Amino acid sequence: MTDTIERATTAGAGSSASSEQLVDSAALAEVLFARWADARKHSRELLKREEFHQIPGLGMAEHRARVLGQLRRLVEEGAVHRAFPKGLGGEEDPGGNIAGFEELVIGDPSMQIKTGVQWGLFGAAVLHLGTQRAHEQFLPSIMSLAIPGVFAMTETGHGSDVAGIGTTATFDPGSDEFVIDTPFRAAWKDYLGNAADDGQAAVVFAQLIVDGVNHGVHAFYVPIRDGKHFLPGVGGEDDGLKGGLNGIDNGRLHFTGVRIPRTNLLNRYGDVDENGVYSSPIASPGRRFFTMVGTLVQGRVSLDGASTVASKLALTIAIRYASERRQFAAAGGGGDEVVLLDYQRHQRRLLPRLATTYAMSFAHEQLLEKFHAVFSGEHDSDEDRQDLETLAASLKPFSTWSALETIQEAREACGGAGFLTENRFTQLHADLDIYTTFEGDNNILLQLVAKRLLTDYGRRLVKPDAAAIAAYASQQAGQAVSRSGLRALGQRIADFGSTARSVGNVRGADAQRQLLTDRVETMIAAIAGNLKNAGSLPASDAAALFNANQNELIEAAYAHAELLEWEAFSDRLATIEHPGNKQVLTWLRDLFGFTLIEKHLAWYLINGRLSATRASAITDYIDDRLLPRLRPHALALTDAFQFAPEHLRAPIATGAERERQDEARAYYAAQRANGTAAVEEKALAKGVAPASS
Amino acid sequence: MTDTIERATTAGAGSSASSEQLVDSAALAEVLFARWADARKHSRELLKREEFHQIPGLGMAEHRARVLGQLRRLVEEGAVHRAFPKGLGGEEDPGGNIAGFEELVIGDPSMQIKTGVQWGLFGAAVLHLGTQRAHEQFLPSIMSLAIPGVFAMTETGHGSDVAGIGTTATFDPGSDEFVIDTPFRAAWKDYLGNAADDGQAAVVFAQLIVDGVNHGVHAFYVPIRDGKHFLPGVGGEDDGLKGGLNGIDNGRLHFTGVRIPRTNLLNRYGDVDENGVYSSPIASPGRRFFTMVGTLVQGRVSLDGASTVASKLALTIAIRYASERRQFAAAGGGGDEVVLLDYQRHQRRLLPRLATTYAMSFAHEQLLEKFHAVFSGEHDSDEDRQDLETLAASLKPFSTWSALETIQEAREACGGAGFLTENRFTQLHADLDIYTTFEGDNNILLQLVAKRLLTDYGRRLVKPDAAAIAAYASQQAGQAVSRSGLRALGQRIADFGSTARSVGNVRGADAQRQLLTDRVETMIAAIAGNLKNAGSLPASDAAALFNANQNELIEAAYAHAELLEWEAFSDRLATIEHPGNKQVLTWLRDLFGFTLIEKHLAWYLINGRLSATRASAITDYIDDRLLPRLRPHALALTDAFQFAPEHLRAPIATGAERERQDEARAYYAAQRANGTAAVEEKALAKGVAPASS
Numbered sequence A, B: 001m002t003d004t005i006e007r008a009t010t011a012g013a014g015s016s017a018s019s020e021q022l023v024d025s026a027a028l029a030e031v032l033f034a035r036w037a038d039a040r041k042h043s044r045e046l047l048k049r050e051e052f053h054q055i056p057g058l059g060m061a062e063h064r065a066r067v068l069g070q071l072r073r074l075v076e077e078g079a080v081h082r083a084f085p086k087g088l089g090g091e092e093d094p095g096g097n098i099a100g101f102e103e104l105v106i107g108d109p110s111m112q113i114k115t116g117v118q119w120g121l122f123g124a125a126v127l128h129l130g131t132q133r134a135h136e137q138f139l140p141s142i143m144s145l146a147i148p149g150v151f152a153m154t155e156t157g158h159g160s161d162v163a164g165i166g167t168t169a170t171f172d173p174g175s176d177e178f179v180i181d182t183p184f185r186a187a188w189k190d191y192l193g194n195a196a197d198d199g200q201a202a203v204v205f206a207q208l209i210v211d212g213v214n215h216g217v218h219a220f221y222v223p224i225r226d227g228k229h230f231l232p233g234v235g236g237e238d239d240g241l242k243g244g245l246n247g248i249d250n251g252r253l254h255f256t257g258v259r260i261p262r263t264n265l266l267n268r269y270g271d272v273d274e275n276g277v278y279s280s281p282i283a284s285p286g287r288r289f290f291t292m293v294g295t296l297v298q299g300r301v302s303l304d305g306a307s308t309v310a311s312k313l314a315l316t317i318a319i320r321y322a323s324e325r326r327q328f329a330a331a332g333g334g335g336d337e338v339v340l341l342d343y344q345r346h347q348r349r350l351l352p353r354l355a356t357t358y359a360m361s362f363a364h365e366q367l368l369e370k371f372h373a374v375f376s377g378e379h380d381s382d383e384d385r386q387d388l389e390t391l392a393a394s395l396k397p398f399s400t401w402s403a404l405e406t407i408q409e410a411r412e413a414c415g416g417a418g419f420l421t422e423n424r425f426t427q428l429h430a431d432l433d434i435y436t437t438f439e440g441d442n443n444i445l446l447q448l449v450a451k452r453l454l455t456d457y458g459r460r461l462v463k464p465d466a467a468a469i470a471a472y473a474s475q476q477a478g479q480a481v482s483r484s485g486l487r488a489l490g491q492r493i494a495d496f497g498s499t500a501r502s503v504g505n506v507r508g509a510d511a512q513r514q515l516l517t518d519r520v521e522t523m524i525a526a527i528a529g530n531l532k533n534a535g536s537l538p539a540s541d542a543a544a545l546f547n548a549n550q551n552e553l554i555e556a557a558y559a560h561a562e563l564l565e566w567e568a569f570s571d572r573l574a575t576i577e578h579p580g581n582k583q584v585l586t587w588l589r590d591l592f593g594f595t596l597i598e599k600h601l602a603w604y605l606i607n608g609r610l611s612a613t614r615a616s617a618i619t620d621y622i623d624d625r626l627l628p629r630l631r632p633h634a635l636a637l638t639d640a641f642q643f644a645p646e647h648l649r650a651p652i653a654t655g656a657e658r659e660r661q662d663e664a665r666a667y668y669a670a671q672r673a674n675g676t677a678a679v680e681e682k683a684l685a686k687g688v689a690p691a692s693s
Helices: A002-013 A025-033 A037-046 A060-076 A094-106 A109-129 A132-143 A285-294 A298-322 A344-375 A382-413 A415-419 A425-436 A442-460 A466-475 A509-531 A539-548 A550-574 A579-599 A601-606 A612-639 A656-674 A681-685 B002-013 B025-033 B037-046 B060-076 B094-106 B109-129 B132-143 B285-294 B298-322 B344-375 B382-413 B415-419 B425-436 B442-460 B466-475 B509-531 B539-548 B550-574 B579-599 B601-606 B612-639 B656-674 B681-685
Strands: A149-152 A168-172 A177-181 A189-192 A201-210 A213-223 A234-238 A251-255 A258-261 A326-329 A337-339 B149-152 B168-172 B177-181 B189-192 B201-210 B213-223 B234-238 B251-255 B258-261 B326-329 B337-339
Touching: A025 A037, A025 A579, A025 A612, A037 A094, A060 A109, A094 A109, A094 A298, A094 A344, A109 A132, A109 A149, A109 A201, A109 A213, A109 A298, A109 A425, A149 A189, A177 A201, A177 A213, A189 A201, A189 B415, A201 A251, A213 A258, A213 A285, A213 B681, A285 A382, A285 B681, A298 A344, A298 A382, A298 A425, A298 A612, A344 A382, A344 A550, A344 A579, A344 A612, A344 B550, A382 A415, A382 A425, A382 A442, A382 A550, A382 B425, A415 A425, A415 B189, A415 B425, A425 B382, A425 B415, A425 B425, A442 A509, A442 A550, A509 A539, A509 A550, A509 A579, A509 A601, A539 A550, A550 A579, A550 B344, A579 A601, A579 A612, A601 A612, A601 B601, A601 B612, A612 B601, A681 B213, A681 B285, B025 B037, B025 B579, B025 B612, B037 B094, B060 B109, B094 B109, B094 B298, B094 B344, B109 B132, B109 B149, B109 B201, B109 B213, B109 B298, B109 B425, B149 B189, B177 B201, B177 B213, B189 B201, B201 B251, B213 B258, B213 B285, B285 B382, B298 B344, B298 B382, B298 B425, B298 B612, B344 B382, B344 B550, B344 B579, B344 B612, B382 B415, B382 B425, B382 B442, B382 B550, B415 B425, B442 B509, B442 B550, B509 B539, B509 B550, B509 B579, B509 B601, B539 B550, B550 B579, B579 B601, B579 B612, B601 B612
Parallel strands: A149 A201, A168 A201, B149 B201, B168 B201
Antiparallel strands: A168 A177, A177 A258, A189 A251, A201 A213, A234 A251, A326 A337, B168 B177, B177 B258, B189 B251, B201 B213, B234 B251, B326 B337
């Protein structure tokens, strides 16, 4: 039972006791700002201005008008053209563009997303799916916002399944035009930013039909409005009020015999010539489709980044408040009330999420590097693109869900004050809610990742027969799941479960890596084993077999995302030289790794990777070592996020709470000093005389 | 590997294949409506009227005015007086009152909560803390809403720690008055409904001071406004916009030398006579405080019920949509797209939450019975009250958190459509967010429950020494944690881990009960062991020791809440006679129990309660048996919630989606039939002639 006391003492020591300041926040800030620090800081500077701040409770119409005005100001400030061609006034800096853009969430997520609609979707579609002629014809007025535009892909009846959309673009050789049609209600374009009010043109995704042949989904530049009025054949509706992002005018569009010039086809991956002959540089319709859609990955990349920024914001506010707010006197003591962050439960609620947010920040930077390499042309092979897409499809679900959970936990950790709109959490949650759905529903993205992992797994087995799979699964001798974008799963997994009695042997980074890696490998191998006969089954049975493994598939992809986040944290940690920062970030990385392992402890136990003793030691290690060690550095770790007061804008993060608590404590101290304090009835009953006597 | 195929077939069979209709929704509805069906149906009838419906996007001022108007209509309809004395026009039916009240969440959670402020907090405080004189003087105008009132307990500096509030009520013998004062900013009353605009009076909680002695927190009836204007000495602020519930005018109040007659003290549990002498029927100041606060338990009871109603609403909308929405064609088939609810992942997302909501409904009914027994006087001992408080403090955290998670999952499961305010989820989430905080923060409530469990545990050990505890913990020979309100933990726990190979032996209800019960018992015993030396430690060390166990304590209390929910489900199930309903509810109860066990699988493995084989069989049993069995009955199980279209008010739950999907399928079928369908490029490349040829 000495162990118990030792635990308690450790926990006590980590609390309000003043502790050596190990963290150099300024140095750590530069690590977090990373390669595109200039773009981020440029946005942060702009975002100090009130004109870029969200006004909660603004009516929908006013909010929409305000955000449109903000976009015009961003054009003037040169904040949104970094990705476009130099010849048109851009900087051809795709990474810097995303970095600067995702910071906009600090001002108003509606501003961030409407910026994304105009330049990241509408503009990027013209840039990536169009060729020189479209760039010259359309990009200047897109860049200047002279033409606010719509990215018309999603349909009411087809959200994630873009290949199945119903809108058609039929070539009319007589007039050398395409005719755009919406054949039924489910094919209306829906949830489109800029569609309800502002959009003057749209990039419309439609099935391209030439002479009775459907060449699949292509993108077309379609003028839709003249000022406030729809052009002939175009119609639509306002999506109305949404759970958040009400500064964006989402709406629906439909088309009836709308004619556009043949050259309004964005023709990089498929063209129709003046003779009405279709051609494409990509022979396979399937690969062509995925290539086109793949060029639009930047939406996912930037949501990953914006979710990370929003998490940093929420945690900074909650941890500042938790460092000042006192509640309940310590048991047995007549002393001051306890600061919230000294409570173990409060540490459990906030510190693992702080660790996760650091991981997200580092993983996002890797994603941004990969994105930049592809879109700058530095490393732009098919494999690079595929890896980028898989990486984005892995990280986006992780970070968008994590951000929502973090914001919610931060809200609750601040109690009633957290529910006041002025303290930011509720509006951030409302706005970021849909980040889990748009740019690819999280569950669907994870399923895509899982299929990629299965494919990679299958490739490694030259003969994917039952014996090979069984041998693989039993040995867990991992090879690289993928060569570049995906994390190499190298080491042979050690048997952690069999020997050690304490957390000792699993404490190191290698052990964390192996445990996380092994889980991905083993899950994928098991699913591959389950599915191995699918090819020889009738289609409906094969579909049922796949469906019976769907939940496990998605869980495996999520495990892979967790591994990627952990690896990114560890990679970055390895480059840090400041000893204090290195020490504290090592604890933080361990907290991240251990909470992941703790979350999946049942898996490690069932699969014999951890013994029961070792497994329970992991929870103890989090509670008794990592949380107390990190608690004194929590504020400094949020200081490194470098939010100015104009970014936080939360009254509870301004020090007002500390002032109030100090005033109250001073009042009681003065009462005790001058003998005016009322005596407690309880004390009186015990025979203590009133203080005034 | 036959097992795999069998699994797949089972999953397939459970999907869109038409299945025998086992559920009698109408009969099941009566089970759910339960004892106070009349009150619930009365509310449901009223809530069909548009005047009681929330209008999303209404400005704060208009929303506040609308909700105040709704309260006036509820008075006219006789919907809010059931709890009050018959002599004053009430019905003295506390259970029916809560039942009818919590349904109001269907119309607008702001209306529900503002009703709760007026009659459940302000009115109930006068009723329960006041005596005949206060009832006669104040209740009539409270009941009629002539005096909208404020329940002024919480302070900016003291949320959950009510005993520590700073507001004082000092007796002035010269004038026979109390003088109410707010000594510093942190003692301002905060987050008070009706405080910003409507409140004409308040029940103010303050430290009662007579002749230099503080008798602790008491409640006082204090007029605060004359129409729109504060009375002298009273001041306040509007809390402004909140994350939700903006139909309620929350605000702050402070008092400077505000004088009220001595008789405005609500004097049931403490009085000051005309000679300025304090007396109380409860000698212990601590017990007196908890008794007073305990009379206000109905807020927690009703939040538990309202969260359950809101969960039913969200699941009905999401499951209806999931039963109509099609997305992605089945692999390999050229056939129709698949209905969302046929996807395993979608079942995993929604069906366990449906099971949880049924558990919440049955557990809430038990809570309501207990509440009614106490407040009707049928069973009103100290022990009954303590059990009621513990039960409420257990269920409220479970159901408020569960409702938020369910609403969020339902939102995400409906994709972009789920984000449109018209489909209800986002506003329900925004409004119910604070249910986890007010009427007692969930984490604090669970800590109180845990302390009660520890106390009960200690009482059972006459000599709570180390040997006794160790013997107890190792034997897990459970006795009743409590005799009445808490669930008796009776059976000796079988060793599930040692023998069986399949899920067979843990499938029965007894096994589920034992596993869930054992976990609570063992966790409490372990914590008691950790804390056993606390009494002999210096106060600060004892506090640190307690803090080092805080997270585990709260987890243990949550495990206890899970057990209570499961027991309530099983109790109610035992009374059901309709064979189809009994069969389907048995699967649903099993799904609830198995998902609880699955969630805590690591604990069962670490503690040797389940073998690895058995543990992994639990997940398989959920995926391969329970979900496919329940899927065909999901709609019927939500039909039993009996929401009328005017209650749901969600366009995606009206059948519109089915119409759209049918229209689209008919369009393509017609194209294929009349030969106008474009041929796929892919098919063409394989040499298939266009359909038109």
